[in-house]
Amino acid sequence: MSVNAHGGVRDHTIHVASRRGAYPVRLGSGVLDDLPDLLDHYAPAHRYALISDSRVWGLHGTRVASPLEAAGLDFLPLVFPEGETSKDVSQWERLSRLMIEAGFGRDSAVLGLGGGVTTDLAGFVAATYMRGVPLVQIPTSVLAMVDASIGGKAGVNLPAGKNLLGAFHAPRLVVTDPTFIGTQSPEARVEGWVEAVKHGAVLDVDHLAQIHGRAGALREGDPEASTEVLARTIAIKAAVVGEDELERGRRELLNFGHTLGHAIERVSNWRLSHGRAVALGMRAESRAAELQGLTPEGTSERLAGVLSALGVHVGLGQLDPAAIVDATVHDKKVRRGTIRFVVLAELGRAHPQGLMTLDAAALRQALAELL
C-alpha cells in the first residue's frame, strides 16, 4: 500500500496465485496512467487487441488509448455491442476472426476493458486464440473489479445457460482503477457490491461489517471507500482462487447464492439483474439451510440488513418458487444428479463440510418467503 502521484489516494497490489505463476492486481485511483509501463513489465507483446463494448469504449476509450498511443504501443481496438447477449459463441468467433484478419500472431496479447461480459469474453478469446495468448484485464465496473477480472474464469453463454463454454485462463495482470466506477449508476455499482457481500458472508464477517458501515458511500461510488472495500474483497477472492484455481473445492464457496441466483435469472428470462438475483439467492439459500437446521436462525435476515443498506430490494415479484428450484438442475455444479449448495455454518464462515444438499421443499419455502 502506498501513496501515489495521483492525488494522494492509496494504491495496492494484491497477488493472485495461479498454475502459471502469480499475477498482480494493481488497485488505485489513477493506476491506469501506469498502463504502458505495467504492460511492458507483465505482458510485453508485439501487438495488443483491446477488446471493449460499445458503451465502455464510448465512455473510456480515449482515456485508455491515449497513454498507449503516447507510449507507442501497437494496439487495435475491437469493439462489440454492449450487453450480455454479446457474450456468445458468434461474438467470440467474430473477435477471433478480426484478430486473424489483422494478422495477430502468437506474440500478441489481449486486453479486456469493461465489465464482466467483456472480461469473460476477452478472456475466452485470449484463452483460445492460437491455443492461448497473454491476457490483461482492465475492469471498469465494480462487479468486474470484485469478481470477473480475478481468477481466470473465461467463457461464453449458450442459450441453455450462462458460462457453459469456457476455460480457465489466468491474466498476467489486472489493472483496477476505481475512477472508472464514477460513470456507473448506483444500481450498477451495487451489482458488484453484492458479490463483496457474498465474500463477507462466506469467509469474513468483519468485511461484511465494513460494507454495512460504508454502504451509502459504496452506493455513491465514493473513491476512497470503494478502494478500501475493493482492497479487502479482492484479497479474499485472491486467497480463495489462489488455493483452488480450477474450482475443485474451496473456490466453490464463492458460488454462495449463485445456484439459486442463476436459476432466478433464467426463470426471470434475465429481466432480473445478476446482482439482484444473487442477493435473492443468498437470502433463500441461507434461509433454506436455516429451515433444515444447518444455519443459525436469523442469518438470512442479517444478510438482508446489509443488502438493504446498499439499497438492494430483495423481493421475488411474480417469479414461481417451484420453477426456480426446477431450473437449478441446469447448474454446472450438479454432480451425479444432486444439486449442492454452499451452506453457512454462521455469518462469515461456510460449513467446513463443503457443499451440501438442500431439500427442494425447503428451497421452495425459503423462496416463497421472499414473494
Place this chain on the structure above:
Amino acid sequence: MSVNAHGGVRDHTIHVASRRGAYPVRLGSGVLDDLPDLLDHYAPAHRYALISDSRVWGLHGTRVASPLEAAGLDFLPLVFPEGETSKDVSQWERLSRLMIEAGFGRDSAVLGLGGGVTTDLAGFVAATYMRGVPLVQIPTSVLAMVDASIGGKAGVNLPAGKNLLGAFHAPRLVVTDPTFIGTQSPEARVEGWVEAVKHGAVLDVDHLAQIHGRAGALREGDPEASTEVLARTIAIKAAVVGEDELERGRRELLNFGHTLGHAIERVSNWRLSHGRAVALGMRAESRAAELQGLTPEGTSERLAGVLSALGVHVGLGQLDPAAIVDATVHDKKVRRGTIRFVVLAELGRAHPQGLMTLDAAALRQALAELL
C-alpha cells in the same frame, strides 16, 4: 513392456508429463479390451460423451461400445460427419450443445475415438465444456496415434487457417490399439508414418533407420512392426511434449516440415493430404537450409529415401512455389513478421539455436526443385 493376454503381442506404457501431472499412453494390440478398467482408474466419471466421426463409428463403434456396455458405464455416442470440414466452430458448438441437452455436468468426461480431426475436436470440446472436463483419447489412425492424441493440443479450424482456435488440454489417458490401423488404407497409414519420419529427422537418426528398414511392413499395417515403431516415436514425442507442453521452445521442433507443409495444404486448397504436404515441407525446408549452408548437402535427399520407401510420392505437381512461400505468413509461428523454421544441423539433430529464418528465395528454389 510386457506380454499381454491378447495373443502375446507386447504392450507398452509411455508416460507423458503435463502441467496437470503425468498421463499414460497405453499401447498394444488388444489394449482396447481394458478400456473400462482404464477409465475407472484414470478418468472415473459419472457419464462419458463418446465423440467419433461417422466413418470410424461405423467401423469400430460396436467394438468400443461393447466393453463399455458390459461394464455398465453410462456413455452417449456423439457422431459427426467424417472429414476435416467438421473440425470447425459450428461442430464444436453442436457437440457441446448436445452434451448440455443430454444433461452432462462437470462430473462428465469426453472420449475421442478416431483420427486427428476427432482427437482435436473432442479435445476442444473437453477443454471448454463447463470450463473443462477430463479427456481420454482413443486414436484409430496412425497419424492420431503418433501425433494428434499426445500432448494436449486441441482446437478447430477457421476459414483462414487450421487450428487457429484451440487450447492445451492434456488427456488423462491415451489408449492406443494398433489393431485399429488394419482398416486404414496404406495411403492413410503412411500419413502417420510421415510424422514418425519427422520425429526421427529432428531428434533420432536411429528411429529414422528403424522406419526405413520396416517401411514395407509399416505401409501394410503389420501389427508387430507398427507397435515397435509406435512405441519409439510416441516416446520421442512424449519426451518433447513433457519438456515443453505449451510450445514455447523445444516442442516447436516438431513443426519441422509443417511451416511449408501448412502453406502447401492451403495453396492446394487441401487437395493434397497433410502427410504428403508435410513430406514436401520437410524436403523443401531442409533443402532450403542446405542452400543457405545451414544443413549438410544431401540431407534432403536422404529424407527422400525414407519417404520413398514408405511409398510417399514427393512432387509439387502444379503448385506455385512463390504462392506457397507467400502463404507461410499466415502460420501461427510468425513472430514479429518473420517466418522461422526448424533447421537440421544434421539428420537426426535439430540446430541447437532453435528456430531460424530462411530466405524466401532459397525456399522458392527448394520448392521449384520438387516440381
